[in-house]
Amino acid sequence: MSPPSTTAPPVPPKPPFQDLLELRDDTAKPLYQQLEDQLTQLIDDGTLPPGMTLPAERQLAERLKISRATVQRSYNALRERKLLSAQGRLGSIVQGTGPRLHSGMDRLKGFTEEMRDLGRVPSTRILEREVVTDRSIASIFGRPSHARFLKLVRVRSGDGKPMSREVAWYNLERAPDLAQADLSGSVYAMLATLGVPLVYCDQTIEAAEPTGEECAIFGFDRPLPCLLIKRRSFGEDGDMLEYVEGLFRGDTYTYKLSLRI
Incomplete structure (x- = not known):
């Protein structure tokens, strides 16, 4: 049986x-x-x-x-x-009933600090990390074409939820030890530890559509509106240390800005 x-x-x-x-x-x-x-x-x-x-x-x-x-x-x-x-x-x-993340733009903050300020637990997954030479990136930094940069591609999450995919380049002429540093946490904190803290940035924000890879990272069944943030960050002497392009999901992320006369 x-x-x-x-x-x-x-x-x-x-x-x-x-x-x-x-x-x-x-x-x-x-x-x-x-x-x-x-x-x-x-x-x-x-x-x-x-x-x-x-x-x-x-x-x-x-x-x-x-x-x-x-x-x-x-x-x-x-x-x-x-x-x-x-x-x-x-x-x-x-959009759902959960709270949206309202990130302030009143001061320069890294993702890790920003998530903690918003009551979220930050985490990072590194997709790519390599030392590169790139003529286009060198031009953005105002460096010669043979200049070396650390390229870092990361997925940044808050409370385990992927919030952004970032592609960043760092000036190894000013921060050579960054190439071997532990970057699983805040790069901004690491730069400060290495004696080259960031003090100000120029930032632009525009609407963008995620690629197929980015949709998979965010768990989208179809492309949804996102925010593309491009940032150039500088040290105390005015030298550019970072250039980053970060795509932030638009369904849970908004920026707030206070303007005064």
Whole structure:
């Protein structure tokens, strides 16, 4: 007699989220508010996870057999609450209910310090580390074409969640010991230890689309908007020590800036 099978039964597929919506016309609550409340609940319980694309207004309206204006009003309310972000004709992206990271720009900080200030545990995974010569990078630093730089490609995470992929170059003429230093933590702290602390930087921020490799790092099923930060950092004597291009995920990361007259 053969032993009973221990194979678990297949898990039935989850129904489309639209089938979980139940809009009623026998209640005083308007349809747009019912839709907003039910979508909020599905976002809260994880049925609609961050990064998921919801249908465009017209498509959802046709599926639910309601007016497009009703869906539009609900979507707009969810965007105002930062639960959705608009993606034009593609629909809307779920942002989730978790707190976004609001990073200050009032002083020069490395990723490690920044994460700790935000109450996150920082960690780093080094993808590439090598000493290189690169004519284009040398030009950025204002150095001769044969100048040597430490190239460092890292994934930076907060609480285990990948937040950025950074490609950085460091001036080995000014910090030669950096080539052999332990860079699993803060490079800025290491530069200070080596006697060449960074004191100011020039930084630009622009919107960018992640590559396939970056989507895999961030866990995106499709390219989502990101922030590309380019920074040139200088020492006390005005010499450039670092050039870095960091792609930060846009679904959980924002920058805040205080301006005074």
